[in-house]
Amino acid sequence: MKSRGHQGDAGRGGGSRSQRPRRPARDPARNAAFDVVRAVDERDAYANLLLPRLLRERGIRGRDAALATELAYGTLRGLGTYDAVIETCSDRAPDPDVRDALRLGAHQLLRMRVPPHAAVGTTVDLVRLRIGAGAAKFVNAVLRKIGSRTLEEWVPIVAPDPAEDPVGHLAVAYGHPRWIVSVFRDALGGSDEVADLLDADNARPLVTLVARPGRSSVAELEDSGAIPARYSPYAAYLREGDPGQIGAIAETRAAVQDEASQLVALALTRVPVEGKGEELWLDMCAGPGGKAGLLDAIATHGDLAGLATAGKSAGTHAAAAHGKGAQVAGGDGAGRGEGAQVMVGGGAAGHGEAAGDAGTGGRGDGGAAVGRGDGVVVEAFAGGARLVAVDVQPHRARLVWQTTRDAVVVTADGTEPAWRPGVFDRVMLDVPCTGLGALRRRPEARWRRDPAGVAELGKLQRRLLDTALDAVRPGGVVAYVTCSPHLAETRVVVGDVLARRGDAEQLDARDYLPEVGGLGEGPHAQFWPHRHGTDAMFLALLRKR
Numbered sequence: 001m002k003s004r005g006h007q008g009d010a011g012r013g014g015g016s017r018s019q020r021p022r023r024p025a026r027d028p029a030r031n032a033a034f035d036v037v038r039a040v041d042e043r044d045a046y047a048n049l050l051l052p053r054l055l056r057e058r059g060i061r062g063r064d065a066a067l068a069t070e071l072a073y074g075t076l077r078g079l080g081t082y083d084a085v086i087e088t089c090s091d092r093a094p095d096p097d098v099r100d101a102l103r104l105g106a107h108q109l110l111r112m113r114v115p116p117h118a119a120v121g122t123t124v125d126l127v128r129l130r131i132g133a134g135a136a137k138f139v140n141a142v143l144r145k146i147g148s149r150t151l152e153e154w155v156p157i158v159a160p161d162p163a164e165d166p167v168g169h170l171a172v173a174y175g176h177p178r179w180i181v182s183v184f185r186d187a188l189g190g191s192d193e194v195a196d197l198l199d200a201d202n203a204r205p206l207v208t209l210v211a212r213p214g215r216s217s218v219a220e221l222e223d224s225g226a227i228p229a230r231y232s233p234y235a236a237y238l239r240e241g242d243p244g245q246i247g248a249i250a251e252t253r254a255a256v257q258d259e260a261s262q263l264v265a266l267a268l269t270r271v272p273v274e275g276k277g278e279e280l281w282l283d284m285c286a287g288p289g290g291k292a293g294l295l296d297a298i299a300t301h302g303d304l305a306g307l308a309t310a311g312k313s314a315g316t317h318a319a320a321a322h323g324k325g326a327q328v329a330g331g332d333g334a335g336r337g338e339g340a341q342v343m344v345g346g347g348a349a350g351h352g353e354a355a356g357d358a359g360t361g362g363r364g365d366g367g368a369a370v371g372r373g374d375g376v377v378v379e380a381f382a383g384g385a386r387l388v389a390v391d392v393q394p395h396r397a398r399l400v401w402q403t404t405r406d407a408v409v410v411t412a413d414g415t416e417p418a419w420r421p422g423v424f425d426r427v428m429l430d431v432p433c434t435g436l437g438a439l440r441r442r443p444e445a446r447w448r449r450d451p452a453g454v455a456e457l458g459k460l461q462r463r464l465l466d467t468a469l470d471a472v473r474p475g476g477v478v479a480y481v482t483c484s485p486h487l488a489e490t491r492v493v494v495g496d497v498l499a500r501r502g503d504a505e506q507l508d509a510r511d512y513l514p515e516v517g518g519l520g521e522g523p524h525a526q527f528w529p530h531r532h533g534t535d536a537m538f539l540a541l542l543r544k545r
């Protein structure tokens, strides 16, 4: 996210870096937040990676850490609104570093309960220390003007008239790029709920945990202070505390995972598969492994929540499975994926069975990638299913390996399949997408996304969906999932591919999520932050004829 401001001395008010005092920084929370906002603005840093590192390195904990987080993330989320107010209150364009400090001050004045004198005083102190005395004077004057009105009073002044430009109004009022507001309005089928959705995007998401069945339980997570979640039988909300300190999470028996992410994976396992009933599952875009972790546990242990859907009790698919092997990687020319890297065995606990003859090795010890994908035979467990988890990026495949226990993990390009066609019973295809459904998680993401990227992603999404439909056997099922509600990544992709191929039909995904309402008119299921408290995850279930 590059600075859009003037690069000269304007807004610096005569101060300069050469005059920056060398005194140690006071107010560690505001300094850390300022550093994060600067790094995001200046060098496209990721706030969710940088902030925890700064907090750790600087020993910032407890209330200071919470304040730094709210300051940095809140400022980044709202900067579209704050920039409009800053522009109205400044007689010149501020330098990028001065503008970032103003954004930080504006957030405290307009959205936090920091008393105005403290919001102005601490920001001015920070600017004096970090930028210079002249800039501090300028910031003092601008922040006083900003603090003279509330956010509700500023919006009608700085945002377009809602009667003339409703999208532009919402964009400024709720701090989202205009094109994203349009995308949300189209996906919601009208304007009624858009403000609620944008508002939900600006709120910090609840930390949601998943207890992987057979490995942990919601009761175990409750013992660590979590409370059972609204929909997923494996989910619990953690209102406070560090999830990394929970034993089950440290041991990868549980994890942090959005509830909609859990539910789309669960829905795939609930669809009765027609025909031979051998259970081999594929997660074709598995990294970093959230859905693969849950699928791997359900594949091995069954859906222990035992919810009955569509006349078939969950868990019976596992019981119906036979231990027949299926050759998934094409050593005889059946598959095109040359040189797929295969990791077999349990990443976390190291107790997964050697599942394949990988040609140059049978089992991954200590996380080493073994073998080449020439003739890998993967067997479903007797009485269970087996997950093959694939990602094109080796480091992401490694994360999947660490997250799963019994899955076979393959580094391969899903568009160049390293497996024979028609061998899988269920395929999870969680495609790379714009991520517009998870904007609340990455505060700066909304300013980085580019509408031009959607067309390129669309081509890849169609190619991957083609391969997924090729990979599944007749009677088997593919879950097409995006973490974006953008119609061009969801319904349009599915509609195009189905119309072109004619060998698959769309099931009503809502039938497999009976515990969740408000998923739309079907046949797909669309989750929403403002309705469900989850990411805006999309699910289409496709049965191969």
Ligand SMILES: C[S@@+](CC[C@H](N)C(=O)[O-])C[C@H]1O[C@@H](n2cnc3c(N)ncnc32)[C@H](O)[C@@H]1O
Binding pocket: 261, 284, 285, 286, 287, 288, 289, 290, 291, 292, 390, 391, 392, 393, 396, 412, 413, 414, 415, 430, 431, 432, 433, 483
């Ligand atoms: C949305 S993420 C998947 C998230 C994952 N399912 C989870 O729940 O943790 C998309 C993944 O697709 C992978 N990917 C992108 N292009 C791919 C391809 N051609 N073949 C396989 N994986 C691909 C990316 O590396 C990324 O890890």
